[in-house]
Amino acid sequence: MRSNKGFVGELIIFVAVAAIAAGFVYTVYLSGNQTAAEVYFSDDLRSISLVADAVVNSPNCLLYTEKDLLFQPPKISSTRGIIDSTKISDQKKDCVRKGPYIWNAKVWDIKKGETKTITGFDASSCSELGSRTFPVLIKRGAEYNNGEVKTSIASKDAIASFSRKGSEILITLVNSGTCSSGFAVSGKIVNATSGEIYSGPQPACDFAVGQIKSKEKQSFSCTLPKSIPSGNHLKVEITPDGISYYSKEYRIVI
Amino acid sequence: MFNRRGQVGEGLSFLLKLLLFMFITGAAVYVFNNVALSDIRAQNSARNLGTGFDSLALSSSEITLEINCPSGVRFVVDGPKITARVTSEIGEGFASYSYMHEQNAILPQKKILDCGLSNKIELSKSYDAAGVPTLGAVQ
Numbered sequence: 001m002r003s004n005k006g007f008v009g010e011l012i013i014f015v016a017v018a019a020i021a022a023g024f025v026y027t028v029y030l031s032g033n034q035t036a037a038e039v040y041f042s043d044d045l046r047s048i049s050l051v052a053d054a055v056v057n058s059p060n061c062l063l064y065t066e067k068d069l070l071f072q073p074p075k076i077s078s079t080r081g082i083i084d085s086t087k088i089s090d091q092k093k094d095c096v097r098k099g100p101y102i103w104n105a106k107v108w109d110i111k112k113g114e115t116k117t118i119t120g121f122d123a124s125s126c127s128e129l130g131s132r133t134f135p136v137l138i139k140r141g142a143e144y145n146n147g148e149v150k151t152s153i154a155s156k157d158a159i160a161s162f163s164r165k166g167s168e169i170l171i172t173l174v175n176s177g178t179c180s181s182g183f184a185v186s187g188k189i190v191n192a193t194s195g196e197i198y199s200g201p202q203p204a205c206d207f208a209v210g211q212i213k214s215k216e217k218q219s220f221s222c223t224l225p226k227s228i229p230s231g232n233h234l235k236v237e238i239t240p241d242g243i244s245y246y247s248k249e250y251r252i253v254i
Numbered sequence: 255m256f257n258r259r260g261q262v263g264e265g266l267s268f269l270l271k272l273l274l275f276m277f278i279t280g281a282a283v284y285v286f287n288n289v290a291l292s293d294i295r296a297q298n299s300a301r302n303l304g305t306g307f308d309s310l311a312l313s314s315s316e317i318t319l320e321i322n323c324p325s326g327v328r329f330v331v332d333g334p335k336i337t338a339r340v341t342s343e344i345g346e347g348f349a350s351y352s353y354m355h356e357q358n359a360i361l362p363q364k365k366i367l368d369c370g371l372s373n374k375i376e377l378s379k380s381y382d383a384a385g386v387p388t389l390g391a392v393q
Binding site: 006009010013014017020021024025043050051053054057058059060063065067075076077078094095096097098099100245246247248249251 | 260264267268271272274275278279282301308311312314315316333334335337348350352353354355356357358359381385387
């Protein structure tokens with residue numbers, strides 16, 4: 001007959017081993033999650049600096065450029081930090097594009113005491129993700145005035161999560177950007193390898209999602225057609241209103 | 255009294271638990287390496303290529319950059335978006351990156367860049383006579 005003492009001892013060892021193993025698996029899970037979160041965070045920080053720099057220092061935006069006709073074809077010459085006063089207008093609000101980021105810029109001519117703004121987003125519906133300020137020289141004809149450019153960045157983005165019940169796919173959209181925004185959602189069945197659109201019936205997964213406030217979510221569902229051959233995925237693309245050149249893509253195994 | 259049979263039994267039982275613990279630990283490390291790390295690798299690769307494209311937008315002159323193409327990675331460059339896929343024993347690592355570009359830039363058409371074929375990717379920016387920039391990516 002087994003003694004109670006032996007049984008309790010074994011039980012304690014088992015509980016200890018199970019606790020250590022569970023703790024380890026949880027640590028691995030946490031570390032994986034944290035790494036992913038850090039990657040997104042550092043991407044956001046880097047993108048703010050990059051877009052802000054590009055607004056001031058890219059030839060298509062505020063940077064002053066000259067065609068150097070000594071070369072054939074002519075070369076474009078420019079100096080970082082020298083901006084063209086004639087380029088400071090709302091027409092430039094889309095001069096550089098990067099993912100879900102949009103921007104406003106305030107140019108202050110210190111010598112003239114004049115401030116001009118370029119409005120890429122409405123500050124009443126967006127909060128600022130970050131901003132950068134650059135000292136510049138503003139070229140006005142033959143004159144160079146000391147000035148400053150402050151670029152504020154906001155974002156329009158969403159994260160989707162998916163769950164499936166039979167042939168119904170539930171899509172939950174979280175507005176992960178800093179602006180209230182509507183979103184266009186498009187769902188298509190595609191070949192998992194080539195990405196080509198499946199020639200058979202497609203799901204009714206195209207939605208125009210109304211305004212979602214920042215950090216809030218909205219759920220909706222769509223129904224998959226019956227008997228889809230294996231080797232196909234459901235490709236879901238989410239495009240924020242106003243930035244048609246950017247979309248976030250998900251592939252769901254069906 | 256000294257019970258050798260009981261001691262052997264307890265020893266074996268402890269060994270089995272140790273094996274169970276090592277199995278769970280090994281499985282966790284294996285899953286982490288294959289699932290999480292392949293995703294991280296895909297993210298890093300996509301970001302590495304993407305930052306190359308990002309820097310093209312800041313250049314006012316024609317420029318060519320050489321970017322490392324890490325083995326096991328397959329990129330798809332399609333307009334302003336780069337996706338990277340990394341194959342692993344369990345599933346696949348996947349990441350996408352939206353690079354910075356000028357509004358009027360002519361972007362690359364959909365193109366697959368397989369790092370199994372070459373370990374370098376050449377990014378370029380050129381201007382036409384009207385000053386419109388064209389971006390390119392070749393292996």
